[in-house]
Amino acid sequence: MSQPRIPVTVITGFLGAGKTTLLSNLMRDSKQRRLAILVNEFGEVSIDGALLRGAGGEVEIHDLSNGLVAYDDDEDFLPTMQALWQRRGLIDHVLIETSGLALPTAVMEQLQGEALSPYFVLDATLAVVDTPLLLAGSFGQAPDGEDPAIGRSVASLFEQQLANADIVVLNKIDALGDEAMLEAEVRVRELAPSVRFIELAYKAKLDTRLTLGLHLHEPANTGHRHYGPVASMPGLKMRPLANQRLFDGHSHGSLGAHSHGLATHKHFHEQDPxxxxxxxxxxxxxxxxxxxxxxxxxxxxxxxxxxxxxxxxxxxxxxxxxxxxxxxxxxxxxxxxxxxxxxxxxxxxxxxxxxxxxxxxxxxxxxxxx
Structure with missing residues (x-):
């Protein structure tokens, strides 16, 4: 019998959306899962990796600081993933935080390629959104007096990040009322109609049951599920829900599984230096x-x-x-x-x-x- 594949969750989102804070809380709340986290940044040094290590916990953290995780010229991604597979007995789930100036499609394509698909499976792609900025319309506007190209560049990337997500996470919402939250959901649906779930992250926290182990990219009848230690706990039966809409707490509707365009987009700041x-x-x-x-x-x-x-x-x-x-x-x-x-x-x-x-x-x- 072949080894069960390790699920991978990809976390994307524009600069400052709160991806690292969300990851820190997931680390603290995922005591039953042994996590490995890959952090990719657009910069010289991994500040996010340092902050995650400061959060503590028994979690593997790997810094990939070239800003181009999983692209053709990234020499670190594939060896890092292969090394994780060699330690598969110690890892239940992999989370990959992409750079705020990147799209998740390169990671998604690599996971479906010959080198990784026998060992890893995409569980879900999450796009984290700075909700106050979304409501202010700031993703399409340049700061006063600045080059309008800033707004165009930001809007293009933001919309593509949403379009390639299974789940959109509305973050930084603690000071927002119900009317503002409904408006935010409407705007997400207008920008990315194919998004399957919209989740709310109060205090940058998500229920891990709605975030990890969703199996959104596996055939419904697959026999191999990678649950980790919880699967062997006496009296606890773990199985995927037949009706994924039970996860729907908001306006997910009746959308079925949608396919992503997996052609690798060039990193957008390569096109806009x-x-x-x-x-x-x-x-x-x-x-x-x-x-x-x-x-x-x-x-x-x-x-x-x-x-x-x-x-x-x-x-x-x-x-x-x-x-x-x-x-x-x-x-x-x-x-x-x-x-x-x-x-x-x-x-x-x-x-x-x-x-x-x-x-x-x-x-x-x-x-x-x-």
Whole structure:
């Protein structure tokens, strides 16, 4: 009898949608599954991988930092997946977080190719959405005074990420009312009519029963299911639901399984080289409010869509975690995290000026950044 294939969930979504926070919570809530996570970023260093490791838990985390996971010139993806299969007795589910500037189609195609299809099966593709930005119409608009190409580029990528998803996750919804949530669902359906499920992530949390182990890309009569340790628990019978619409808590309707276009899309910033990423570092401790205000001012002055990273606080315990989407900057002090020895910030935008960002960061924080 052949070995059961390992299910793979692909998590996509635009810059700042909250994919890493969602993954952190999935790690904490998936105690019955042994997870392996592949993190792909558009940048020099994996900030997201570092943040996930700070969340703790018995989870394998692999950083793929070239921003082109599973594309033809990615030399790491296939060997990493093959290595995971060699340790299949220790892994129940693989999650792949794609770069915010990428489409999931390359991963999906590789999973159906000869090298991986005997060993792995696509479980589902999730697209995480920054719901307030969706409602504000910001995915098709450039910041005031900036190149309109930013809006066109963002809108194109965002719509393709939705179109290739089985499940759309509406994130950052805690302050939204019912009317706003209904409007968000309507907009998703208008942009991507073939999406099967729309789920709500309050406090960036999802019920793992609605996220992992869905078997959306397996024939209904397949005899091989990879459930992990829970399948052998006495008295617990695990089987896929015959009616997947029981998962439907919202407006999923009666859509059946839909097929994705698996022709590999070129990474969209290859077609639009205006998208740039750079990292700045500082050896100095940072005042939280001064750092937050400085980053917000820089994001208003430069065409930046995403800022993330961490820094040591003045007291020296734990670290400051920075998450920014455009000029909306969140900074929190994680006192339980491994202390940060230095500061690292990643800036992603459309033709941003590294020189100007460095100058403003030095001036506004009163510390030295390079």
């Amino acid at each position: 205006g998208w740039l990423s750079f990292m700045l570092r500082s050896q100095d401790a940072q005042d939280p409010e001064a750092l937050r205000e400085a980053i917000a001012a820089i994001a208003r002055a430069e065409p930046l869509l995403r800022i993330k990273g961490f820094a040591p606080p003045p007291a020296g315990n734990g670290r400051l975690i920075v998450q920014g989407v455009r000029s909306r900057i969140e900074l929190r002090h994680d006192a339980e995290a491994t202390p940060a020895r230095h500061a690292q910030l990643v800036f992603i935008g459309y033709h941003p000026s590294r020189t100007r960002v460095v100058e403003q960061l030095n001036q506004l924080t009163g510390t030295t950044w390079r």
